[in-house]
Amino acid sequence: MTSTVYITRKLPGEIVDKLTNFFNVRMWEEEHVPVPKEVLLQEIANADGLLCLLTDRIDQEVLKNANQLKAICNVAVGYNNIDVDAAAAKGIVVTNTPRVLTETTADLTFALLMAAARRVVEASDVLRNGEWGTWSLMQLTGQDVYGATLGIIGLGRIGEALVKRAKGFDMNVLYYNRTRKPEKEQELDIQYAELKELLQQSDYVSLLLPYSPGVHHMIGNEELSMMKSTAILVNTSRGGIVDEEALYHALRDGKILAAGLDVFEQEPMPLNHPLLSLPNVVALPHIGSASVKTRMQMAHLAADNLVKVLYGEEPITPVW
Structure with a gap:
């Protein structure tokens, strides 16, 4: 059975296409508006993997709804938007995107x-x-x-x-x-x-x-x-x-x-x-890593982490 992944923001087509080759992909279609919490709560209930941004709060309330989630892949170096301890308690792998930025x-x-x-x-x-x-x-x-x-x-x-x-x-x-x-x-x-x-x-x-x-x-x-x-x-x-x-x-x-x-x-x-x-x-509006090359590398690394975890392999850049 094909795993389902949810992407919390509209991302470039090549990132979505990469994930579509492996999974059933669902995505919040807005580029400049964060996914509403009520939508995230609904989507995460049936997701095996989550690709999220640092603007998405993945807290205990969200994780409580994560019935089958195996991986949270953050497109950022920092991960203070994620309750890592709560994720670890549920056996959910958390990854970030260091080095490339x-x-x-x-x-x-x-x-x-x-x-x-x-x-x-x-x-x-x-x-x-x-x-x-x-x-x-x-x-x-x-x-x-x-x-x-x-x-x-x-x-x-x-x-x-x-x-x-x-x-x-x-x-x-x-x-x-x-x-x-x-x-x-x-x-x-x-x-x-x-x-x-x-x-x-x-x-x-x-x-x-x-x-x-x-x-x-x-x-x-x-x-x-x-x-x-x-x-x-x-x-x-x-x-x-x-x-x-x-x-x-x-x-x-x-x-x-x-x-x-x-x-x-x-x-x-x-x-x-x-x-x-x-x-x-x-x-400035949080543009520290905002070059085309770097942002694409970050997104690709997060996607690669997601593929590895959902295929039972070790992630490239795990937080834990």
Whole structure:
């Protein structure tokens, strides 16, 4: 009997065709609207496999309806949208898509750093709004990147890739990680620093750690107050790591200079969010891995994981 898989968002045809070769495929046909929970609850009841996005909350309520589910394949590196413990208790394999988005996300992280440092979006708005009167010496002056100090919080694959970009700008790199990595210090020419020291010394602070309840609001009032008034915060990990209210006040009051943000606690971000009112915030709609090549690789990897699990093989990138 052919297994049934459910895809929670409209995906490119070649991904759907790949799965159709093996399974009975059902799919939510909207590309820009998440599947409603009531639809997901209904569909998962008869699904053997689930291909989902990080916007889909696969919690205990959903899993309770999963009568025959064997695999949940997330098209993302992070998987905090999935109750992994509840899935494991039911024997459901969970997979993610690491490695394939490392370089693309590091590119975007450095682009955000550069854009915030040199006030790129703000300057573009000045031109587009007809506010560019003439050249003046200090107009739209920003901060140098070359030779500055970068502090990386979370030295995983993306953090290591970011170091390589920073070294091209002759940056001094500090890192803080739950587990110190002496071999990487030598290999990448970087220095370990405790969190307080990193925040105090860095001109740029990049957040690249996975989200868990233990790091919720890791960057709040106290941490922001440790940073230089000329420092710039860049977050391309998960929004919940930063206390957004504290960040707003720090940016508004000049406690830090600017922020480059690709992720937020609530996504999509409400247009009336206070952070969007600040000219010293570069805000993007979670596009860290958004190159055509990378997004297709992520989708293919998730699909390949699904095929392997439902055919009784070991997945390529299991979470557990």
